[in-house]
Amino acid sequence: MIKIDIANALMQALPISKATALQIVDLLTNRMKQALLDDERIEIRGFGVFEPRPRKSGQGRNIKTGQRVDIPKGRSIRFKQGKDLRGIEVK
Amino acid sequence: MIKIDIANALMQALPISKATALQIVDLLTNRMKQALLDDERIEIRGFGVFEPRPRKSGQGRNIKTGQRVDIPKGRSIRFKQGKDLRGIEVK
DNA sequence: GTTCCCATGATCAAGATCGATATCGCGAAT
DNA sequence: ATTCGCGATATCGATCTTGATCATGGGAAC
Structure with a gap:
């Protein structure tokens, strides 16, 4: 399972475009990276x-x-x- | 950082409600759990x-x-x- | 917002497992 | 199609792992 697969799962469950789904995935991973880098x-x-x-x-x-x-x-x-x-x- | 924090980050970046943001987070974690449980x-x-x-x-x-x-x-x-x-x- | 429930942390020992390095091939991501 | 992150590899010390129980707080229901 890679990023695209996750995005697909998202767009199948919600009324959003794949582009948006990818945005969401990136958004989440980025926020999580920030948090982890911030020792959280x-x-x-x-x-x-x-x-x-x-x-x-x-x-x-x-x-x-x-x-x-x-x-x-x-x-x-x-x-x-x-x-x-x-x-x-x-x- | 817990689930709510992630949802907040989502709703701040996208035009969605917190409820939807939480749904998305759950959706992703569930899909990931499924994949991992499926040995993927x-x-x-x-x-x-x-x-x-x-x-x-x-x-x-x-x-x-x-x-x-x-x-x-x-x-x-x-x-x-x-x-x-x-x-x-x-x- | 408030409350209740149950997942999580900490704790013991000892043995299995991880991590960091350098290079190249493969494949994720654009 | 191009780019660039990741796996594999060897060694060996540091770290994780499991189970039982209480306290804490995540998170969902009200």
Whole structure:
């Protein structure tokens, strides 16, 4: 599923054009990006929670040279699946 | 940021009611949930990728009883942040 | 606006999994 | 059709994962 698929789902359920649907998707993702970049957590019950969290990790490895590389602390976004997505049966 | 905040952002940018905005948010999250439950990956360039993946884990521990608990293989949703969310500066 | 209900966070340990890097091929997005 | 983000890959330390229970607050009903 990619952006277009989501937009299609939207325009099928609402009386809007695909262009508008795409606008909406972009709008939402942009707002969410802003929030996450602003270190704000996003919680949508039933779906999941996006939580920006500091990462200190340690060191990785440069595949080319094989040498170790220090991984700066930085920050990562953790997505914790909500109840509706938990307990998924293994197919 | 919670569902209402997202809906507000939507209604501020588009000529729609808050009720409609909420509908849209629910619609999107529901469709995404369906896709994920259907073992489908969701990719939105720049934002991130939701990827259902099998988990085999091993065993955890029940805090109450202190006894080990077998962690069933199940499935988890991994969210990999896109380029726009990577390289977040540490504040 | 106000209230009620139930999803979520925190907590334990230990083992599975992730993340960062560089390059290229593929495919998402325009 | 063009552009440019993403997957795959290797290593290994940091981080996530599960279950039970209470407190908190998301979010929906009134």
